[in-house]
Amino acid sequence: MKPTEQLIKEHDSIKVMLKVIEKVSQKLEAGDEVNPDHLASIINFIRIFADKCHHGKEEDLLFSAMEEIGISKESGPLGVMLSEHELGRKYVKGMDDGVSSHKRGENKAALQIAENARNYATLLTQHIYKEDNILYPMADIHLSEEKQQELIEEFEKVEQEKIGIGKHQELLNTLHYLSNIYLI
Numbered sequence: 001m002k003p004t005e006q007l008i009k010e011h012d013s014i015k016v017m018l019k020v021i022e023k024v025s026q027k028l029e030a031g032d033e034v035n036p037d038h039l040a041s042i043i044n045f046i047r048i049f050a051d052k053c054h055h056g057k058e059e060d061l062l063f064s065a066m067e068e069i070g071i072s073k074e075s076g077p078l079g080v081m082l083s084e085h086e087l088g089r090k091y092v093k094g095m096d097d098g099v100s101s102h103k104r105g106e107n108k109a110a111l112q113i114a115e116n117a118r119n120y121a122t123l124l125t126q127h128i129y130k131e132d133n134i135l136y137p138m139a140d141i142h143l144s145e146e147k148q149q150e151l152i153e154e155f156e157k158v159e160q161e162k163i164g165i166g167k168h169q170e171l172l173n174t175l176h177y178l179s180n181i182y183l184i
Contacts, residue, residue, distance in 0.1 A: 004136035091120035
């Protein structure tokens, strides 16, 4: 398996969470109650699975490998991806702040959560498309087979050392649980 294939597989899981986020946003905007534990689980999934694990592999490993072969991190596709990762983090912080406000009973908190969640989902949907169709094919073409094998090994280290053994599956179980509630 190529490193980009592993990242695309992770994208598939992230896209399911984006659909959950859309449904949760609809409920919040309609004034329906959403279980606060579900909101916390969504934020936890995004922060660990999508950001720490997936974006971590991209930023620390794939993008660095691409920079080594002359693709600038400051501009072009890598620069765009990095700036979008940062913007996504701001939306997640806005969601988290909204959840805190919601727990305190603040009236507009549900709309704050929904707005940031929708912005995040829109951003990530477009972001994933660009990575899958522009950035990853560039990596596949320009990175040697040896470098790609090295990246796969480094990705595994991220899973074990940075995320923790079993955490990836635990987060996928959370995704399955939430999708059974919001997407059926």
